[in-house]
Amino acid sequence: MKILAVGKNYLDHIKEMNSDRPEEPVIFSKPDTALLMNNSVFYLPDFSNNVQFEAELILRICKEGKNIEEKFAHKYFDGIGFGIDFTARDLQQKAKEKGNPWTLAKGFNGSAPVSEFLPLSTFPDIHNISFSLQVNGVIRQNGNSKMMLFDFGKIISYISKFITLKKGDIIFTGTPEGVDKVSMGDKLAGFIEQNKILEIEVR
Numbered sequence: 001m002k003i004l005a006v007g008k009n010y011l012d013h014i015k016e017m018n019s020d021r022p023e024e025p026v027i028f029s030k031p032d033t034a035l036l037m038n039n040s041v042f043y044l045p046d047f048s049n050n051v052q053f054e055a056e057l058i059l060r061i062c063k064e065g066k067n068i069e070e071k072f073a074h075k076y077f078d079g080i081g082f083g084i085d086f087t088a089r090d091l092q093q094k095a096k097e098k099g100n101p102w103t104l105a106k107g108f109n110g111s112a113p114v115s116e117f118l119p120l121s122t123f124p125d126i127h128n129i130s131f132s133l134q135v136n137g138v139i140r141q142n143g144n145s146k147m148m149l150f151d152f153g154k155i156i157s158y159i160s161k162f163i164t165l166k167k168g169d170i171i172f173t174g175t176p177e178g179v180d181k182v183s184m185g186d187k188l189a190g191f192i193e194q195n196k197i198l199e200i201e202v203r
Contacts, residue, residue, distance in 0.1 A: 001168040003030040003112055005056075005085060006155055009148050009174025016177045025150045025158045028102060030085075034112040035170075039199045042110055044184060048088035053182055054175035055133035055141040055190060058083040059152060060117045061169040068160040073153035074126075076165060079117025082131060082190035082198045083172050086111040086182070114170065115190060115198035127151060134189040135182070143176030150174075 007026040008014050014021055036042060044051060062078035085106070092105035123129055126145065133141040145151065150158070155173060159165065182188070182202050190198035 001032055001166070001170065003032065003034060003170050003172070004028075004159055004163070005030060005106070005172035006150065006174045009150055010143065010176040011147070011149065012177035013175055013179065016179070021149070025155055027159060027162075028106055030107040030112050033109050034107050036110045036113040036200075040110075040113075042086065042113060042182075042200050042202050044182070044202060045088065045108055047108075048090055048105075050088065050090040050181050052087050052089045052179050053133060053135070053140070053188060054085040054087055054179050055131065055143065056083050056085055056172045056175050057081070057129060057131055057143075057145060057192070058114055058117075059156070059171040059173065061165045061171065062167055064164065064166050065156075066160050066164040068157050068165070070153045070157040073156035074120075076156055076160075077120075077152070077171075079119060080123065080126065080129065080192070081117040082115040082192055083170070084113045084133070084188065084190065084198070084200065085172050085175060086113070087179075089181075112170075112172070113198065113200050115192075118192065118197075130193055132191045133178075134191070135180075136187055140180060141176055141178035145173075147176065148174060
């Protein structure tokens with residue numbers, strides 16, 4: 001399996017990062033060793049002083065596809081979950097300044113905690129799914145799939161032009177505003193609608 005992710009997909013997050021609105025989805029990847037499952041502990045790496053959380057809705061690909069038409073994209077994923085794109089912001093900033101890739105800042109071990117996946121039938125409208133992240137009991141991020149610049153169909157169609165999607169692949173669909181640094185002892189809880197679906201302790 002592979003982990004693919006979308007950057008700059010919520011306008012308010014683009015503004016808080018002082019970035020430019022993209023004309024097409026911004027795609028990056030994480031290795032499978034970034035995956036953190038079953039509410040496992042997240043251990044802060046010693047190579048960064050500024051690891052930040054980015055709460056996201058995630059998609060589970062259910063069958064192989066390439067050059068997928070946007071109107072058929074809904075047939076290629078069967079579950080929606082909650083993920084955190086942990087980012088070593090200091091490494092990312094250094095890479096950006098030198099024009100280098102973000103791979104180490106985004107893809108380090110354990111940087112992609114994911115929840116269980118809920119079947120699509122759970123959602124009356126996949127274009128209107130609310131999600132949020134609490135840190136130590138305080139809501140720090142709020143988002144909704146209707147706020148995405150590029151919706152699920154566009155993301156899947158776009159990626160599949162370049163990279164063949166396969167069963168079991170995971171797509172992170174972007175984060176809303178409110179990203180911030182995590183610290184030792186923090187407890188993070190991810191919600192889809194009102195349902196807590198992910199819990200992570202930082203050590």
